[in-house]
Amino acid sequence: MDIGGIYFYFFNVDIMLKVFPALLSGLWVTIKVSMTIIAIGFSLGLILAVIRSLEIKYIGKPINAFIRVYVDLLRASPYLVLVSLVYFALPFIGIQLSTFWATVVSFGACLSAFAEEIFRAGIEAVGRDQKEAAKSLGLTFLQTMRYVILPQAIRISIPTLTNRTVAITKAISMASAIALPDLLKQARSAQALVANPTPLVQAAIMYVILFYPFVRLTLHLEKRMGKES
């Protein structure tokens, strides 16, 4: 194929300008969903990690076992299978979620599972000594967590967590399969409308622009952490 053909089919500026508003609205959906998933995933993950390190008498063991099963199952489930289950299967028992919330629930649950593992590893890394020292100073469990353990644990968790978050927010494009009007879905619709694959190329470029800084950030954080440890 000649240069003109490549230009016409993949980098057609007329088409790019025409479909840009639609793609922008898709990008906005992608960003909104990502933000919601990050908020839910991080907070749920942190809560679960703290519960798991509580070591409550009697009921602690079954609760921990339950959290472990939750985490393992979600870490092992392909995102697309999960989101299909939530969107196509749950309505059969009367739970009908919009595409937005079906995406948020399935991906948020996945992120919470990864975040739990990462935060827990961080909490364990801070160590028992500090916990006991704080306790002997008269701090309650929650105070110990709030002022001693978590500030350090979260800091340790940041590189791994960023890495995982980038991976999961990238995977949100899979929700276009349940017709979430995200960037990829808008690009596919636009492609069908103009009978030209330029919108797909354009969406790919927009994705790269969106995620490239975070990919670089992850590498940078990992390198810095590697030096410290």
Next chain:
Amino acid sequence: MDAIIENFFNMEVLFRSRYLLLDGFQTTLRLIVLIVLFGQAFGLVLAVMRHANRPYLNPLLIGYVDIVRSMPILVLLMLIYYALPFTGIRFPRFWAATLAMSLNGGAYYSEIFRSGIEAVEKGQIEAARSVGLTYLQTMRYVVLPQALRIVLPPLTSNTLELIKASAVASVVALPDILKMARQAQSLTLNPTPLVGALILYLIILLPLVQLVTHFEKRFPHHA
């Protein structure tokens, strides 16, 4: 409770859709084996090329890895399956999926292999070269055997993620396990086959998750 069993764990429906599910599972298994194999081979080649440190190759390699890592795997698959045919290059579904996921996997694997190669002490490479081994021999007999052992934990967790991503092949209508489960669902008007698909995936992936957890405990900084 009855509604949950009736709709999600309906043995009769599962039995009726067994051929579809197993058919799809077979396709998924073939896809998984190929993408893990090709992805790792490609990643290894990229890593060795990057380590060879050729000034004209480096920008290309870095650019490739960064761009692929910034692009969702489904976007790459759609570019290959829906956009590439306009240039006259047309892949069947299965090979489009294999190509997209191997290209994506290769970028991630290459970073992992590279960190392993870099972790092997430089002196060993110099020693190997000074006893007369060529660059490729040094890689084959001295560096890679050690590097592979170092990177086993991230290698496993990356393989887990790559296998999870294989489900996106159903979006281009490859008759994989997810696609077949959706088809069985619309035939039986019952979502049990979807649960069946998830269970088949879990059979492969849960042991991998256990392995990753095991590595994370043993080498907390490498996973």
